[in-house]
Amino acid sequence: MSAPKPSDLAFVPFVSVENMMRLLHRIGIPDALTGLAAYIEEDFRRWELFDKTPRVAAHSSDGVIELMPTSDGTSYAFKYVNGHPKNTRDGLQTVTAFGLLAEVATGYPLLLSEMTLLTALRTAASSALVAKYLAPDGADTMALIGNGAQSEFQALAMKAVCGITHLRLYDIDPKATEKAMRNLAGHGFTLTACASVQEAVEGAQIITTCTADKQFATILTDNLVGAGVHINAIGGDCPGKTELHRDILSRADVFVEYPPQTRIEGEIQQMPEDFPVTEFWQVVTGTAAGRRNDRQITLFDGVGFATEDFSALRYIRDRLEGTGFYQELDLLADPDDPRDLFGMLQRANDGAA
Amino acid sequence: MSAPKPSDLAFVPFVSVENMMRLLHRIGIPDALTGLAAYIEEDFRRWELFDKTPRVAAHSSDGVIELMPTSDGTSYAFKYVNGHPKNTRDGLQTVTAFGLLAEVATGYPLLLSEMTLLTALRTAASSALVAKYLAPDGADTMALIGNGAQSEFQALAMKAVCGITHLRLYDIDPKATEKAMRNLAGHGFTLTACASVQEAVEGAQIITTCTADKQFATILTDNLVGAGVHINAIGGDCPGKTELHRDILSRADVFVEYPPQTRIEGEIQQMPEDFPVTEFWQVVTGTAAGRRNDRQITLFDGVGFATEDFSALRYIRDRLEGTGFYQELDLLADPDDPRDLFGMLQRANDGAA
Incomplete structure (x- = not known):
């Protein structure tokens, strides 16, 4: 060609x-x-x-x-x-x-x-790439909150790129979790269906939220997020749609793709215009720090970029x-x-x- | 469907x-x-x-x-x-x-x-629609300056929509004129190949410029534009690309599709930001005047709109x-x-x- x-x-x-x-x-x-x-x-x-x-x-x-x-x-x-x-x-x-x-x-x-x-795959590949740079060393367990169309791709990318082998799945609709468990069987994971977000995040070094409702939702509250965790917040993004409580954003170091777009669509739309974020490309090029220690909460506010x-x-x-x-x-x-x-x-x- | x-x-x-x-x-x-x-x-x-x-x-x-x-x-x-x-x-x-x-x-x-x-056809159809509203009554002759890929479509649309039957063609490349003459034969026109812009505009009530070079060009100078003419300026538009001398713009009443785009790309990029134009949709809806008399020079600064x-x-x-x-x-x-x-x-x- x-x-x-x-x-x-x-x-x-x-x-x-x-x-x-x-x-x-x-x-x-x-x-x-x-x-x-x-x-x-x-x-x-x-x-x-x-x-x-x-x-x-x-x-x-x-x-x-x-x-x-x-x-x-x-x-x-x-x-x-x-x-x-x-x-x-x-x-x-x-x-x-x-x-x-x-x-x-x-x-x-x-x-x-x-x-x-291809978007499902590139979204998952982007999440896994970011996690490769930001997740704590030795991470092997991911909470997968939201078990819709994007969830299996996230799981497989995190396995292929970051070595995640344990998945803890939760969805408000148990049928969605059943579907994801069924689809992910035979792919080398240890799978645990959970009854609550609280149960899903137990022992997870990576927390992925990929829910889709168009409203200000609070999928994850501050008390559920322990030290050292990497949060991969990629739920369907648009103005008015968020997944995380703002207290989490305040405690975490937030990494984004392209700030002018993320400030409109991402989790940080809840925060002031000058809320500090790190552009992920700078972590890749070594011009900005990624994870600095094992207590730090890192958060990828992924919205998907061109x-x-x-x-x-x-x-x-x-x-x-x-x-x-x-x-x-x-x-x-x-x-x-x-x-x-x-x-x-x-x-x-x-x-x- | x-x-x-x-x-x-x-x-x-x-x-x-x-x-x-x-x-x-x-x-x-x-x-x-x-x-x-x-x-x-x-x-x-x-x-x-x-x-x-x-x-x-x-x-x-x-x-x-x-x-x-x-x-x-x-x-x-x-x-x-x-x-x-x-x-x-x-x-x-x-x-x-x-x-x-x-x-x-x-x-x-x-x-x-x-x-x-389809773009070639819609560009020509748009030009002819505008001419239907703005060209002088009884117009039957058009100067066609620039005989490239768009020219035959312009000619046929002006015939189908406005009743143009006489075409006076000019291009800096005589081969382009030959091609257009050949293509337009048998479509019911009286065709005249001209040796200059000056010759082409003789007796024409509509002057169409559709040239394509990316530079500030002056295809048409002020002395060539007589009273009562409708100018259809549709040459390939982008910043830095114009076809008309600015004196023509000053004498004419200028009609445009969407001012924020035309001020960037059209002939009026030569003029101040507040140069007065009429939005063509207002002529169609009757909220702005089109042609007011048979001495007025009307100018469609067409750039093509979504x-x-x-x-x-x-x-x-x-x-x-x-x-x-x-x-x-x-x-x-x-x-x-x-x-x-x-x-x-x-x-x-x-x-x-």
């Missing part, structure tokens, strides 16, 4: 949901999560190269539709993603997504891909070649003479006649 | 370049241009309903990649479009585009479509049903249980084994 001839550029490789599943199984899901984490880490390392902007959101009473563009000067990517918590009532996904990778020099698309699955989707699309493009797991999509008009777009249209009719 | 079942929602109708050409020939290009102009007019009429934002641009030394989102509260649309003037040297299009229509209530995509051709793409996607969607001119794209993950995304992925492997 490198250096295509001009006429090839009219066709854009498209990875459907079915092909994404095939590709992920070909790679192996743990390896895909590790690979994604490595690409995401590489792009955090060259963070300053990227054009960054808070996502462009269209809010409605039912949810939000967002565009998330970014560029490193050579490649450009954007993701279309919606967030509609009520969708599940109608049998629809809360979050669906697709994305595009393009070449900055020509503006021509290079890859179109489903990103509902560079992570950029990394994910880059990863998929690099893994796609030779697999055949894509279709060529006739997305771009490509007349022989670029000034003769109309002639191309006109000749198409001559041919049909 | 109306009221699909949930499981159908995982598949998004996709209109390829080839299917777009088939659809346009099925409708007939003049009818398609008239139909698009009517949809664009309808959406200008309900302008105040729309979420509007200047396009989200990623600039580089070679060109620009833009996302153009908008929503009327029920439907959402965005277009991806690039502008790379140097692309033609490598046999590539200066402008390529694709777009998406989605449902605000669920965030689910409804239509994905090529928009390189609502026009919204209208175009809406038009295509409405014309698509029953034609078969689309593919169903497996773009969205749609597990039976929306919380069980991972189970869907896992079972895909079981099925393959």
